[in-house]
Amino acid sequence: MTVRVQREVFDITQLIDSLQANDPGVGAVVNFVGYVRDINLGEAVAGLFLEHYPGMTERSLQKIIDNARARWPLRAVQIVHRIGPLSISEPIVFVGVSSPHRQAAFEACAFIMDYLKTDAPFWKREDVAGGARWVDARDSDRSAVERWAEAQQQVAIQHARA
């Protein structure tokens, strides 16, 4: 399965292995794992709760994968995202891709993670000393996806000139 949304912790080693398993065409595997950090915006965080939009979550992640596949020659892609209550240092998200060559794998993994941050309907609520607070989106996440759109435009311009 390419996209999974689950409460349970995931096995990182098994996921990485699955990206290369039985595929001699794979030359590179790149993965990203996100964890629950102990401090956010200068405040100690005791834990997190992750809410999502069932149905739309899976669709949006699949769409991000489709867009990545249209851009890079990818073999396998895996996204696993946790929901529900999470403690400090627990893994939240796994994104892994395999490709014949490393450049495509590095870029596609970053692309998927960047779009997951801005397009996939997940919301974090943090437990801090004063109670629970919803995490605000960061402007830097928005600028991260904009660089992919700009890169795409540059490619289009170069093609037009050629």
Next chain:
Amino acid sequence: MILINYFARYREQLNLGGEKLPLTDSLRTIEDVRRLLMARGELWRQVLGENNLMCALNQELCHPDRVIEDFDEIAFFPPVTGG
């Protein structure tokens, strides 16, 4: 009839996860629905009036000017914070 979902902070602030509304002639786009809901009072005006509000039509992110049809599923939510 249209289905409207609210998520995360909006769901908590409005104290409502979702509702159904009849699709009347005055409701052509998602923006029309948002304006109708904002007219319910100060709380609704504040929450759905946020300028970084996100919306989805049938479980896909979209612009609020999208035209809606009967049995559509609409959602309003704050900017997403997964990953």
